[in-house]
Amino acid sequence: MKTKKLINDPKVIIEEMLEGIVAAHPKHVRQVEGAPRAVVALNGPRKGKVGLVIGGGSGHEPTFVGFVGKGLADACPIGNVFASPPPDPIYECAKAASGGAGVLFMYGNYAGDVMNFDMAAEMAGMDEIEVRTVLTTDDIASAPLDQKEKRRGVAGNFFIFKIAGAACDTMKPLDECERLARKANAHTYTMGVCLSPCSLPQTQKYSFELGPDEMEIGMGIHGEPGVAKGPIQTADAVTDAIMDKILGEMKPNKGDKVAVLVNSLGATPLMELYLLNRRVKQRLDQVGVSIHQTWVGNYCTSLEMAGASITLLHLDDELTGLLDHPCDCAMFRAG
């Protein structure tokens, strides 16, 4: 049985989505002429500013393309569903984002993305554009702490890109932008839970199976199996399991400050997200950690997957200033 989707032809699903995005946000983004899979911020790139290029596979909207705009990312190459974009649109984005001060490539740590972005970085290098790469690795369930470099990037991208975008927008040099991007990644902790699977537009079949009473903790945003399957639990119990892992690794001191993101993987409604957030607040209160700001909603989805993730950004003054810096993107505004 095929899953139900509102699509026309899966072969042109990305082109049609981009047409819709540009139609909805003409004041924020445009497609590069001759390279429609390279989306650029209208008011982002400028002379002397480090260009920020973020990207990855489609199917996670508003990640990545929704975060293109002044104050955040300058350009975003668009991949097929759950597949890294090829080098050409990434290279076009590097050129469009470049203001002569270097370009930062930021994307989730996946083998395919690394190969394609590295090839594009070589191409940009031949044009004398200096490219630095910062991989996001916020999913603490995807590898143990001693193999942190193997972890994948998930919803915490939102915080990490936001910090890096602010660093670039405030005209910091490339070294400094890179340092702040790495710092943001090191301070971001995400873990998710999946309740029901997603299906690719091309197959319209569920990518994996979960029993009627099962959930999977630590699942990836492409449906990569997580660390453990188990019976479905209450919102509080799931939040506790996630918060135990996050706080265990973050080791906050009393009086520390965090930003919170409670993210839907696609199908889970706001009502349930707010239940999770209620428990997040209780847990942070218990350990004396204060919340600087909270975001709740669809920030990094996995098509129609049901489930949610919780991300904490462990703040200090430097990161707080950048988090509060205004941005105006197609699908996100701050300050």
Next chain:
Amino acid sequence: MTELTAADLRTIFQAIGDAIEADKSRLSELDGVIGDADHGVTMSIGFTAVNEALAKLDASADPTTVFNTAAKSFLNAVGASSGPLYGTAFMRAGAAVKGKPTVDRDALADCIQAMAKGMQDRGKAERGEKTMMDAWLPAADAAQEAKARGDDAVACLEAAVAAAEAGAEATKAMLATKGRASRLGERAIGHMDPGAASAVTILKAITAAVRGL
């Protein structure tokens, strides 16, 4: 077959495209067990783009141009992991036959070896890490051994297929250390790597096409 012309190479790419199309669901399902379920779709998108690009290519194009066209079209249609890996593979195959108007038996075995080497250079995977390399590396070795024995082209390819099949089968028992399945730990054991499975599909299609020429 004595020597493959550029037109024969196009026929072979068409055969690979048809075989991947027929195998698309199985490959995606294998990937759904241990990855993100898009492998069949990705490979199908790639070879569809290859065959569209080859159809537009001038009839006088040489084997290297055919391979380079395949490389560029596959890479830019797909991205993902398979894009850079197969893109590099086809580019290296093109380099292996550079300046040759046709591809003979020896060159065919060398192409397969160049492809495997290219994929390994790009993806940096070794044998035993539960990836497509567990099919491609033994296949390339088997083709070289058959060539050294003096086997004909079809026999070289058959040796490659047999080695790839054994290699793909062996991935079932492996613990993944590269790619997305590596996050699974022991849960990936018992499942065939989809990249190794599609390598077998490709090699089988090449063999059948060469046999029919």
